[in-house]
Amino acid sequence: MKHFLGKNRLGIALLLLVSFASCTTTTIDEFRQGETGIENHESVVILGRRQASDYETRSEFVECVGERMTRGENSISIVPEQEFVDAMFPWFEPRTAPLRTRDLERLMTESVVSQRMTEFGVRYIVWLDGFTETTDRSGSISCTIGPGGGGCFGFGSWEDDANFDARVWDVGSLTNVGTISTDATGQSYLPAFIIPIPLIARVEANACSRLATQLKDFVNGS
Amino acid sequence: MRRVNGSMRGRVRTALIFVGALYLTGCGVSNVVIEGSFPTPNINKLPLNVAVYYDPALTEFAYIEYSETGSEEYNIASGQSHIELFSTVLPAMFDGVVVVSSIEEAEALGVDAIFAPIIEEFQLALPAKTKLDVYEIWIKYNMRLMTADGDYIADWVLTSYGKSPNESLRSAEAAINAAAIVALRDLASSFSLSFSQVPEVKDWLNTL
Numbered sequence: 001m002k003h004f005l006g007k008n009r010l011g012i013a014l015l016l017l018v019s020f021a022s023c024t025t026t027t028i029d030e031f032r033q034g035e036t037g038i039e040n041h042e043s044v045v046i047l048g049r050r051q052a053s054d055y056e057t058r059s060e061f062v063e064c065v066g067e068r069m070t071r072g073e074n075s076i077s078i079v080p081e082q083e084f085v086d087a088m089f090p091w092f093e094p095r096t097a098p099l100r101t102r103d104l105e106r107l108m109t110e111s112v113v114s115q116r117m118t119e120f121g122v123r124y125i126v127w128l129d130g131f132t133e134t135t136d137r138s139g140s141i142s143c144t145i146g147p148g149g150g151g152c153f154g155f156g157s158w159e160d161d162a163n164f165d166a167r168v169w170d171v172g173s174l175t176n177v178g179t180i181s182t183d184a185t186g187q188s189y190l191p192a193f194i195i196p197i198p199l200i201a202r203v204e205a206n207a208c209s210r211l212a213t214q215l216k217d218f219v220n221g222s
Numbered sequence: 223m224r225r226v227n228g229s230m231r232g233r234v235r236t237a238l239i240f241v242g243a244l245y246l247t248g249c250g251v252s253n254v255v256i257e258g259s260f261p262t263p264n265i266n267k268l269p270l271n272v273a274v275y276y277d278p279a280l281t282e283f284a285y286i287e288y289s290e291t292g293s294e295e296y297n298i299a300s301g302q303s304h305i306e307l308f309s310t311v312l313p314a315m316f317d318g319v320v321v322v323s324s325i326e327e328a329e330a331l332g333v334d335a336i337f338a339p340i341i342e343e344f345q346l347a348l349p350a351k352t353k354l355d356v357y358e359i360w361i362k363y364n365m366r367l368m369t370a371d372g373d374y375i376a377d378w379v380l381t382s383y384g385k386s387p388n389e390s391l392r393s394a395e396a397a398i399n400a401a402a403i404v405a406l407r408d409l410a411s412s413f414s415l416s417f418s419q420v421p422e423v424k425d426w427l428n429t430l
Contacts, residue, residue, distance in 0.1 A: 050385075054354050054355075054356070055355060055356070055387070056356065056385060056386075056387055058387060086261040087261070087264075088264065089261040089262070089263055089264060089407075089410075089411070090263050090264075090265070090407075090410060090411030090414055090415060091264070093407055093408060093411040094404070094408065095383075095408055095411060095412060096411050096412075096415065112264040112265070113264070116264065
């Protein structure tokens with residue numbers, strides 16, 4: 001019985017730790033400017049904006065959103081970012097990529113670009129722009145090692161804030177059909193009692209998941 | 223006793239070598255050879271036969287970044303990656319491209335133009351120094367275009383820029399390589415798209 005109680009206590013403690021770790025708040029904001037919809041033979045390409053001087057949209061985040069959009073009901077065909085950028089070279093490099101739909105219109109007059117776009121069956125271009133910032137670091141952990149063994153003691157915590165915007169361009173009408181913004185925040189903890197136990201808030205993963213679901217619905221027109 | 227002394231001396235020597243090796247590993251220069259692949263540009267070819275001369279200053283180009291204490295921190299060799307880049311870009315820009323080992327050899331071939339690129343300046347910005355979360359690379363080039371007789375056509379400056387995010391599970395060497403590849407792609411895109419817009423080149427193309 002004692003053994004059972006002990007096991008239960010450990011389970012509750014673990015559950016509490018996990019609930020602490022998964023403490024993330026995500027806000028999604030959608031702004032629709034035009035009608036959307038996609039046929040089975042059409043696809044979407046998600047590209048990261050890399051024009052800012054002090055940060056760049058991580059390709060892993062772009063990949064994550066794309067991968068999640070290909071899953072589940074109403075899944076969408078996604079053209080991998082690197083494959084698209086390489087096939088379009090040199091028109092979608094950080095310095096040459098279109099910044100406005102007017103630039104895309106001009107770019108589509110290049111026969112090579114419009115031909116490649118048709119080959120990929122691209123109906124929508126989604127521009128992802130943003131980054132995850134770590135703020136409010138506090139606490140300290142010290143580790144020691146000696147002949148008898150070693151260990152770490154202390155407590156650390158920090159907050160992660162992921163802010164991403166997704167602008168959706170319709171390649172058919174060469175217009176901006178909407179913008180979806182996502183803001184996810186979460187507190188991570190690192191208590192250390194002999195060994196450090198990281199309780200990480202999955203801020204970027206949550207932002208990716210929620211943004212992908214919203215984008216999928218947006219593109220499908222639902 | 224002698225045997226014990228010898229054994230002790232051996233151990234001390236091994237320990238000293240180990241500590242010395244650790245010291246050298248910690249303080250030595252990190253060699254980075256830029257490696258990557260480059261896509262072929264989707265652009266219209268110009269009806270020109272061009273000879274390319276790679277100066278040893280380009281093929282053997284290496285940049286050394288010094289730490290704040292003045293010791294060599296990174297040795298970045300990017301000469302070969304530039305040759306690979308030009309070998310992909312130039313055949314997509316011109317009808318005929320031939321690599322020559324000297325300007326004289328190009329003059330004997332009777333080509334329309336001789337192209338000779340050179341790196342003038344290379345800069346590396348590390349997150350530890352800029353306090354930004356990115357590795358950055360700037361490269362300044364001098365592009366020279368000459369007639370088959372070696373006469374001047376155009377001589378213009380081109381800059382390229384590349385950055386790569388600082389990631390916890392990636393080495394500084396890998397991040398520098400990634401930033402350099404972005405810079406080289408930037409060079410390829412701006413060079414291939416702006417070549418015929420360079421005023422002197424434009425004037426020369428109109429005379430053909």
